[in-house]
Amino acid sequence: CARHGLSPIDAETLAHLMHDLGYIVHYSDDERLRDDVVLQPQWLTKAIGFVLEDRATQDAEGILPDARLTQVWRDHSFKDEPRYDPALYPFFLRLMEKYDVSYRLPEERHASLVAQHVPQVRPELPWLPEENPPADLRRIAMICAMEEDPPGLVPWMIVRTHDYSVEQGKHHLHWQKGVFLNHGPHGTALLEKRGREFHVYAQSIYPEYFMNVLQETLQKLIKDNWPGLEGRYRFTVPCPTRVDGKPCKGRFNIQALRQFISNGVQEYPCQECFKSHPIKKLLSGLEFTPIDVQLREINERLAGMDSRIANYFRATLRAIADEAKEGPRLFTFRSREAGLSPKQILFRPMELQLWCEAEGCQHPVIEKDKGVYTIDQPHEWVKQIAPYANTVLKILATVAPIAAPAIDLFFGRDTTKTWDIDRHLDFANAVLGQMPDELKASDRGMTPGKMLSEPERSGILALHRFLNEVDPTQAKLGLHRVPTYTGDYRWLCEQHYQAWQPNIPDVIKP
Ligand SMILES: [Zn+2]
Ligand SMILES: [Zn+2]
Structure with missing residues (x-):
């Protein structure tokens, strides 16, 4: 490597790339990468190497505009080195993204930022650890x-x-x-x-x-x-x-x-x-705060509500994932007939409505024919999942006030009203209201070290069993499972999934 003038950091990155490339191209869980061609690993890592050694990108503090890519990958001045076809560049960019070599700047910039080329010197910062924080923070x-x-x-x-x-x-x-x-x-x-x-x-x-x-x-x-x-x-x-x-x-x-x-x-x-x-x-600020304490503090409306709710949502989803990894976690019920009396609700077919788990923007899946499943025998079915459904309803009711403005911002004005999200929550409430209290209580049989009670746990497992039966290929979920950098995952609707994807163009013109 020394012969090629690579620094140890670059060599490390390349080693990772080399090691996993065969795997990534063949078995990638990234739907877009999977469709791409199988290539020679060395030939491919060399392309990434050109970026890591590019002086101009270093001089630009890591910013690599799409317009410069032909210069880096095709019209470079290295003799006897490969020259890459621009048709490959979107694939290369996705690969660099996948391997945390670079990230995309906002769409209108048409550029990536290569993190190994960030400047040496610390820029002027809004605050430093040595200074005292403002009185209100x-x-x-x-x-x-x-x-x-x-x-x-x-x-x-x-x-x-x-x-x-x-x-x-x-x-x-x-x-x-x-x-x-x-x-x-x-x-x-x-x-x-x-x-x-x-x-x-x-x-x-x-x-x-x-x-x-x-x-x-x-x-x-x-x-x-x-x-x-x-x-x-x-x-x-x-x-x-x-x-x-x-x-x-x-x-x-x-x-x-x-x-x-x-x-x-x-x-x-x-x-x-x-x-x-x-x-x-x-330990101030670093204490371990159990979920029920977090919820109590939210209900007491202590300062920093947005962050408290976000923290609570993160912690509950993680607790649920510890017990059941296989499917979406948030849902409500939908009536198929209007004007049912409370007593009738559980004896008429109803629908299960799945929700998107987008951070701070949780909402029912609205894509046509997606995220909705008919339940023919609600009475028995709801009984099975009631303890878990009750927990979910508590989560949704807690995040709803924060999610409403975010939904209107993301999907357009008055969306919350158009979708009538309150009605979703009210109906779920009415359904669970028909259940005997002991089925809804979620604090029974709590296993030490586990966040979910045993009835909650069997509730979500029953939900996932049901989804697996009626939709084994998950084609109708209307949700994509995406990993997060915190080691969790989120089930996102089509729109949030698209927004989550890096904005890499399909074609980069030379
Ligand atoms: Zn000391
Ligand atoms: Zn969504």
């Missing part, structure tokens, strides 16, 4: 302490957090050692690698949500790319003591602190400055 800090320095960690992290990337003036707020992020109402964050430590600072009214997202993203990234680091990194909080105006280098293991506090230990000494700190204060 909280800032929490978490440091991932690693026994080894994983090569390429920061560029990879830049790609996987690009949904929150910030552009200021002519520059993006990222550099070789870190990135500054903005997640709208959920706050801002600063991520920076210092030696073998990866620092994460999140600032918001309720920064816990953004911090959770970033921590899970980092955790999944390490698991995906450096499995050898498993068990050799830990999440810590920095010691709050200042020595001669500088922060103490002491670190507290978060998992240990949580254990200590549940054992009744109140204070713990720092091994660097020897000062004891109250554990409660050290």
Whole structure:
């Protein structure tokens, strides 16, 4: 590699590409990649290598406009090196995207951003960890302490957090050692690698949500790319003591602190400055908050509602996924006849209505002939899934106030009204109202360590069994399962699925 002038980071990326290319092209779960041709791995990795070595992209701080692609891949000045047909470029771009080499800038820019070419120098940032946060915001800090320095960690992290990337003036707020992020109402964050430590600072009214997202993203990234680091990194909080105006280098293991506090230990000494700190204060913002406590805080309308609801939604979907991975999780019921009395509801055929799980924009599937299934014997069927249905209804009712404006923004004005989302929830309520109370209670038989109760668990398994029977190929779901960078997945409707896809053009003209 040295002969070709590749830096170790580039070599690492190429190794990943080489290793997986055969697999990715043959068995890709990416519907669009799967349709592409089988190619020679070396020939293909060389194409990515041209991008990673491209000086002009480096000078442009990583921005690679589509208009420059022919120059990089066909009209380059290397003798005896392959020249690639422009028909391949969309495929190459998708491949780079898939391997976190680059991400797409907003559509009108017609460009990708290659994360390994971001500038060396840290740009001017909206705030720094050394400065105090504004009085109305909280800032929490978490440091991932690693026994080894994983090569390429920061560029990879830049790609996987690009949904929150910030552009200021002519520059993006990222550099070789870190990135500054903005997640709208959920706050801002600063991520920076210092030696073998990866620092994460999140600032918001309720920064816990953004911090959770970033921590899970980092955790999944390490698991995906450096499995050898498993068990050799830990999440810590920095010691709050200042020595001669500088922060103490002491670190507290978060998992240990949580254990200590549940054992009744109140204070713990720092091994660097020897000062004891109250554990409660050290863990502030990093406590483990059970789902029912999160829901109670939402109902108490504590500050930072948007982020609290988002955090609750994330946690509940994850808990459900732990029990049942095979199908969509959100649904309501639909009546097929108008004007039924409450007593009649369960004895007439009704419909199961699936919902899209788009973050902060949850809604019933509206595509024609999709996402709706007839239930011929509602009485028996609803009884089986009632405990779970009740949980889902609670989730939907909680996210609905936040989702409504997002739905109108995404699908157009007054969509919430046109779809009459309240009616969906009201009818589900009426259906469950016909069930005996003991079937709806979800706090019975809770297994320790499990988030779902046993009846809830059998409820969702029954739902997935039903979907599997009536729609074994999932052709009528109207939902696509997409993975997230936090290691979860979401079932998205056609429109949200299209919006989720990187905006890579089908044709790139030379
Ligand atoms: Zn200390
Ligand atoms: Zn959707």
